[in-house]
Amino acid sequence: MKERTAIQPTRQENYAEWYQEVIKAADLAEHSSVRGCMVIKPWGYAIWENMQRVLDSMLKKTGHQNTYFPLFIPLSFLQKEAEHIEGFAKECAVVTHHRLEKNQEGKLVPAGELEEPLVVRPTSETIIGDAFSKWITSYRDLPLLINQWANVVRWEMRTRMFLRTTEFLWQEGHTAHATEKQAQEETKLMLDVYTQFAYDFLAIPVIKGEKTASERFPGAVSTYCIEAMMQDRKALQAGTSHFLGQNFAKASQILFQDPQGESQFAWTTSWGVSTRLIGALVMTHSDDDGLILPPRIASSQIVLLPVIHKEEKKEEVLKYCRTLAEELRGLSYAGRSLEVIIDTRDIRGGEKLWSWIKKGIPIRIEVGPRDIEQDLLPLSRRDCPHREKKTFSKQNLLSSIKNILDSIQDTLLQRALHFRNTHTHKIDTKEDFYAFFTPKNPKNPEIHAGFALTHFSEDPNIEEKIKQDLGVTIRCIPLNEEEEGKCPFTGKKSTRRVLFAKSY
Amino acid sequence: MKERTAIQPTRQENYAEWYQEVIKAADLAEHSSVRGCMVIKPWGYAIWENMQRVLDSMLKKTGHQNTYFPLFIPLSFLQKEAEHIEGFAKECAVVTHHRLEKNQEGKLVPAGELEEPLVVRPTSETIIGDAFSKWITSYRDLPLLINQWANVVRWEMRTRMFLRTTEFLWQEGHTAHATEKQAQEETKLMLDVYTQFAYDFLAIPVIKGEKTASERFPGAVSTYCIEAMMQDRKALQAGTSHFLGQNFAKASQILFQDPQGESQFAWTTSWGVSTRLIGALVMTHSDDDGLILPPRIASSQIVLLPVIHKEEKKEEVLKYCRTLAEELRGLSYAGRSLEVIIDTRDIRGGEKLWSWIKKGIPIRIEVGPRDIEQDLLPLSRRDCPHREKKTFSKQNLLSSIKNILDSIQDTLLQRALHFRNTHTHKIDTKEDFYAFFTPKNPKNPEIHAGFALTHFSEDPNIEEKIKQDLGVTIRCIPLNEEEEGKCPFTGKKSTRRVLFAKSY
Structure with a gap:
């Protein structure tokens, strides 16, 4: 007879429910009475405190200073960058009144309407850009390297504990540089910091890569990310680093005098990781008996x-x-x-x-x-x-x-690495690709195929068709992985493989 | 000729402006483009990080665990405790919509109206009470001792950097106990923790006391506080600890089974300190050349x-x-x-x-x-x-x-203590009291008289009249200071002096 597991259902039986049950059994968090928001309980919050402590020290060592910017963003600020507002308009919590008063029926209703609505920050590029435009006057003020630990709100329609919640906690770094090259280097440096943090502390092997245009941060020139494989073999984006070019500098008038006395727009970046990492931790290491915490980040050891x-x-x-x-x-x-x-x-x-x-x-x-x-x-x-x-x-x-403790930490990383390697395949024909992503076990639709590394000619139409056909997207174009090949969808020459997967 | 000071105006010339100039010259913070909200800059935020680190460790040593609760509170929750909503209704930021869309003129406007408005937390008793009602079932679950570090919003009409801002950062502790006595002890214990923190780390001598009914936290049975004297001799409330009795337990149905199997309402407390402490630090120690930081809490030493x-x-x-x-x-x-x-x-x-x-x-x-x-x-x-x-x-x-460094720390504390003692007077007649609080130097209306320790028979009408006449309030009834005497306003017997002062 099969031994009864502590978590019911098991991963194989119902992965999504297993995830919720692991969180419940470990007492990490629970749903709150506010739609899409959760309560992070002591055992879960301690993990976040450890993540903050470690990452904060890594950010300070790389020269970043902490600050705090307002929770509210005037609507006019958010509108300054066209793609940015386009990307966030559908998920904004909007403050329209500044007090409550009793109406004629004695019921409390919002009163004191604001002249300009305030948006609860979904991210802070625009409000920080406004400050940067005042702080920066000369090339001597650059680079400007700041970070903040904060809560943000994105009104998501479908939420899932830690992975996608209306309110979440994160750090967001924002930097300004005198040259494109320096801003590019910063973007990559922070991606490396996140990668090291994921490997060394979370025991989560991640793949560094660049997003295609369709998955870019609204307003960014390029978005880099780290992607991890969960135990249902779906990909989870665990952190992002954006090269913003001069887009936000132009929107917020972040100008500086260069050494020759010429006025120039600065080059900016932004990057962040969030409480989503706790979800990544749960789904990478836990088993059918519940949570398994890597010692270096564990609430207690x-x-x-x-x-x-x-x-x-x-x-x-x-x-x-x-x-x-x-x-x-x-x-x-x-x-x-x-x-x-x-x-x-x-x-x-x-x-x-x-x-x-x-x-x-x-x-x-x-x-x-x-x-x-x-x-x-x-x-x-x-x-x-x-x-x-x-x-x-x-x-x-x-x-x-x-x-x-080190041995446990290492075991967890090696297991996760082995799991990822086992379920990552190089695929070279369209037929194999479609077969790979077609569910084999109708009884178990939640366990997916894994990662496919495929040559691709970067055609957005084909990217969209694959998404429609299979629900699969390009998670990233892995960095530093050059290889001659041919796109199986177009027959065009390709110089590197991209990573396709189902994703969270 | 008088030497020019680094800060213009000096404290004597214009205290309020001096305060703003010290903050500016030290680069602690600045006004943001959002009404009443500030940007805390690296040199200021580092002070807050140090405060957090020290106080967090004191809270953990006294058995409290960190958690995180939602930013938003449903309007119906806030209404559960009648005095509570009464106290906060006039200063609530209200979220009424969850997206933005273009109207016919192509202008972005709030859309997706919420069925129930959400209030951005001004404090979290009601949302945490809701969780407590689920977490607590038996006396074995008590005491429940939690804390959170968070941002809160109170829509203040007149704001002042650090001292009173629309959004501020704080920690709020919330606890539930099986007996009234235990909850009372917790309320006092946390007041002691704050007092020790103020003396030992901020070098701010504070007076521990209880608030009169008119200054109580909305919904509390009793409110305790620590009060400090600023260099304009006004009082600043630096922290509060509330004994909430069973008011919030009844509002949120926080019930437990006692050892005899009887269902009982829990007894709760809440307590907090905020970024206001940075304002207290600035106004306690700085001079006409700018900020002076106590070494134990300094951004850098x-x-x-x-x-x-x-x-x-x-x-x-x-x-x-x-x-x-x-x-x-x-x-x-x-x-x-x-x-x-x-x-x-x-x-x-x-x-x-x-x-x-x-x-x-x-x-x-x-x-x-x-x-x-x-x-x-x-x-x-x-x-x-x-x-x-x-x-x-x-x-x-x-x-x-x-x-x-210890010698600097001690010097600052002794100076502040000496200053406070110099400007604190025992006053025993109504005439002396009115004379004490009547401005003597019309050229300098911002430097006030100081603290008056006066016997008082706790008559709310007289308290109100003094407030109307002189703009002076009872900052607190100092604890453990018994003394036989007579109220100079009513002639009634009194067992202790209360602290009157102008306040922030």
Whole structure:
């Protein structure tokens, strides 16, 4: 008989529901009473705090400074760049009044209509551009490298926890440069920062690439992205970096005097990652027993589970756990102190154990009177079968713990990499391409084919036809992957393969 | 002849303008193009980041966990608590539409009207109460101790940088407890946390007290606060902690089963501090030459100013500065690495020096070839006269730097304390009270009398009359200050003095 999994349904049974259930079982977040908005609960928010801490330090090391710009954008600002407003007009939360008052029936209604409606920022290029136009006068003011951690709102019709929510948290970097080359370099540098962050901390292997015109950020000259494969083999865009050319500089009049005294428009960039990364983390690493957290970004890394069968041993075991926890917390890992929880809840041992498996904590250590006496502590890793335990003397545990955590981190990355490679195929004919993306298992429509690397002549009409036929899009044109070939759709010569996939 | 100050006007000349000029000269923030909203610039935002880091750690140590709740509150939620909506209805930004579309004249206008308007949170009791009602079922779920760092919006008619802005950043704690006593203890505990934070990190001496009914948070049973004296001798409320009784629990149906199986309403609290604290910092410590930052919360603590008269010495001096900066950054102070800047800008020495005085950096160290040769580095403290320098050998500097920073921190606190004590008076007759608060110097209406500690019989009508007559309010009833006395306005017996002052 098949063993019952902690998460019902399993990934194979219903991937979309499995995802929601993993989030629920790990207590990461829940739907709020506000349409499309979620409540991020402590175990989920701690992941975001860790992401912020690590990424913020990477942004500061690359010379960026944090700032804070208004939540509201005057409608006239958003309209300054034509493609930009076109792209965001359909999903804007609009503030039209600044107070509430009782109407004749005694019902509270909006009052104090604003002369100009304010849009809750969907992104901040225009409001930041307005400030840049005042801050920048000379080439000496450049490059200007700023970032902000903020909430943004995009009124999405179909939302999904972490992946697509009406309000989400993110960082948005905005920079201005004296030359096109420097702005291009910045755009690529930030893509590299995101890539390193994804690999080294999230254990998510991502593919760096450029978007085709149809998937570009509204108003950008070029958009670069990192794309990851989820366990349903769909692609998830995990971060973007935009080269904005002089489009926003012209819209906001960001001008500077060059060394020759000539007035020039600056070259700008913007780039961001969001709480969507938590969704990426869940879908990359979790299994049918729930969440699996990479140690370097985990809410906590270790839980100590006191095992107390006799009341008279209770104080001894708890005291031992407190001491051990303090010693572990004295160790620093991935730029912070190890986070250690002692679970003293008065519930059944099995229930307790499974709650931590579902929460994805990397390491569980059971501590009973005999373990203490023998100085042999049984340690379980979330990336190994649940019953598998290795015992460590306390001293050995303290000296090995960082290596064990690194080993878990590495296992997760290698597994994800193996999974992606297994489901990535080079495809060279139209027939194979259509066959690849035609669902084989009607029982399981949610598990898709994977990534197809295909030569492509960059014809937008064919791109659109493939999207219509198969629901598949070009996720990106991978960088630095030159190869001579032929587009299977047009027969034209091609110099590189593009990445096709279903996507979130 | 009087020496010209770096900030014009001086505090004595025009206090309100002086405040704006200090902010401008230090490059902390500026007005944005959105009414009442400001842009917080890097030097100002770094102060907020330091405040967040320190306070967040204090909140975690007292058992609170971070979460994130939606920006939007359905109008119906806000209405659940009658006093609450009454208090906030006049200053709500209201979202009524969720997209923009072109009208017949081709102008973009709000479209997609919402069935129920959404209010941009002015505070989150109601939306968090809604979640609490789902999360709490048993006494075992209590206490529930959460916090969030967020932006909030209150549509203020008269705004002032940092002190009162339409949008501001804050943390808001929300807790639920099984008993009234525990909720009361939590309310006081958080007031103590804020007090310690103000004294130890901001070097702002604050007075802990309780608000009278007229100044209570809308919906609270009791509101506690910390009040600080600014240099115009007005009071600034620097943080509040509210005991909400069962008001919000009843409004949101936050019920739990007690150990006897009876259903009970929980007892809740909320408490917060905001970016207003940056305004408090500016107005407590700065002088007529600009900002003065307490080292424990300063954006950076030390600036190295390379003094290069001869080009051939340049590389030697810069190399020395880089090494010194690295050694200083290797030291930890107030829970983080020392922040050290090397100012290599190609501008006049005097201009450079004064820019750092105006920015309030605690320590300036000039480094020239002779200083290096003699191993005697001239150090200037922002809390001392500008021309005063003490010289340190490099080794001595490295071993003394933390003490010097602590000494600056302590000087600022003692100065503020001395200032407050000088301008706080015990007043025992109505005549003295009215004389105290009647402006003496019509030339200088912005410098006020100070704090009056007066016995008071807590009659709201008299409180209102004093407000009408003098523009003075009860800032708080200081805690733990029992004293027998007589109310000078009613002649009634009183057991404690209250604090009267003009306020922000």
